[in-house]
Amino acid sequence: GENVGLHLPTLSVQEGDNSIINCAYSNSASDYFIWYKQESGKGPQFIIDIRSNMDKRQGQRVTVLLNKTVKHLSLQIAATQPGDSAVYFCAENTGGFKTIFGAGTRLFVKA
């Protein structure tokens, strides 16, 4: 199946530092991208989204960058806090209903 991996890559950052989580998406026809945060034993939580006609979008402490040329998406978290520790997934939507998730990255924030 899609996006199946044996383990999740991990990013470890110091509290207060900025975090950058990267994602490569697969479908050049995808026109809507979303970042989700998932804490252990819970469902994904919406963080921020971006449409393909944009290359950057900012939220509260988070910024999403989209590079359609290389099919790359990144999530930047400013002043990372212990509560940001979770697994982060990028997801892509191809103009229809289905949303396909990427492999995910585990963010670990050191106090």
Added chain:
Amino acid sequence: GAVVSQHPSWVICKSGTSVKIECRSLDFQATTMFWYRQFPKQSLMLMATSNEGSKATYEQGVEKDKFLINHASLTLSTLTVTSAHPEDSSFYICSARDWGGGPRTDTQYFGPGTRLTVL
């Protein structure tokens, strides 16, 4: 914000039995809901798209006779795992799309998930 609930939050059953999981959109109507499965330390894998009043659309490799989906109303979709086996043990998550016409009408809202353990 939009809330999606799932029931039960966890269930343990014996091999060969069937288990029903409910997904409800609490404060909005959802003509389309989605069912995902997530194994430990892996990503969410889309199983099927549930359409209100019509048959579900299953992803390649997902057995429709094993994972029965019913979307009887605009706020409720159910997933029944029939003749469950230990390999069906997983975290099942539903989501619903809010077609309310607001600024985030493409956003999917996810339920809290249901942990299924088949003995």
